[in-house]
Amino acid sequence: MDIVQLLTTPELKELEDRIAELYEKRLRYFECEYLLEMRENMIKADSYVVELQYLIKRRKKLINGKLLKYQRELLPDIIEFNDALKWAFRNLWNMAEKIYDEINFECQEIEATLWFDLYLPEKHPLADQPDWPTKYPPRLWEAIMDPDIHAEYRYGVHNSIVISGDYDNSFDRFIGIGKSTPNWNEGLDRELTKGLHLIMPFHTLFEHTCFALSDLIYIRDFRYDVHVEMLEQSYHYDKRKKKMKWPIPV
Numbered sequence: 001m002d003i004v005q006l007l008t009t010p011e012l013k014e015l016e017d018r019i020a021e022l023y024e025k026r027l028r029y030f031e032c033e034y035l036l037e038m039r040e041n042m043i044k045a046d047s048y049v050v051e052l053q054y055l056i057k058r059r060k061k062l063i064n065g066k067l068l069k070y071q072r073e074l075l076p077d078i079i080e081f082n083d084a085l086k087w088a089f090r091n092l093w094n095m096a097e098k099i100y101d102e103i104n105f106e107c108q109e110i111e112a113t114l115w116f117d118l119y120l121p122e123k124h125p126l127a128d129q130p131d132w133p134t135k136y137p138p139r140l141w142e143a144i145m146d147p148d149i150h151a152e153y154r155y156g157v158h159n160s161i162v163i164s165g166d167y168d169n170s171f172d173r174f175i176g177i178g179k180s181t182p183n184w185n186e187g188l189d190r191e192l193t194k195g196l197h198l199i200m201p202f203h204t205l206f207e208h209t210c211f212a213l214s215d216l217i218y219i220r221d222f223r224y225d226v227h228v229e230m231l232e233q234s235y236h237y238d239k240r241k242k243k244m245k246w247p248i249p250v
Helices: 010-029 035-046 049-106 138-145 200-208
Strands: 106-118 163-164 223-229 234-237 243-245
Touching: 010 049, 035 138, 049 106, 049 163, 049 223, 106 234, 200 223
Parallel strands: none
Antiparallel strands: 106 163, 106 223, 223 234, 223 243
């Protein structure tokens, strides 16, 4: 399998160039000097959303149609992404619990949300190509990761972790792993992936968002934000400043 070739077919390249072009136009409409212009341009910009959403869904269908024929070759990256995703949620869960325990009775609720990093993953097959900006338009990844465009990603990866006085403190239940559902491998080769213990967030991303398989399985870095609701005030940790990096094995 030549994954670079699969991800750079003329049909896919044309589609991705169009997504990048439309997204660039939408961004330009927000760059205006006067309030009146901004109001008019926001309406114009939003008119692009429907077409962008359609094209991104079409892109996912096209990519997955190719890659799912090579699941055995992609299995190591599927496993590592699932492990990285579980690790990121576990770290975020521990962090939220620690903050809640430290603040104790003064805290009403903590909401911790996981996001993907903002840049094309280092492990992505096109990232080390000498001409990768030509093969992978710079605005494309931004469009796919934009929660204003990607509706299923509007509230982050899967569900937020919410901790309050009566929260369910079972991490395994949160990631959907139990005796009744030990593996969320819908849409994949059941026999090939039967023992992987894929978590529910993996299933949500793969089946219920517009991320193509190749967008997901090379991600190892994450960002997060944590909102703390106090009795008298609130604190917010910005996801753009807080980053978790999947440990790279030596």
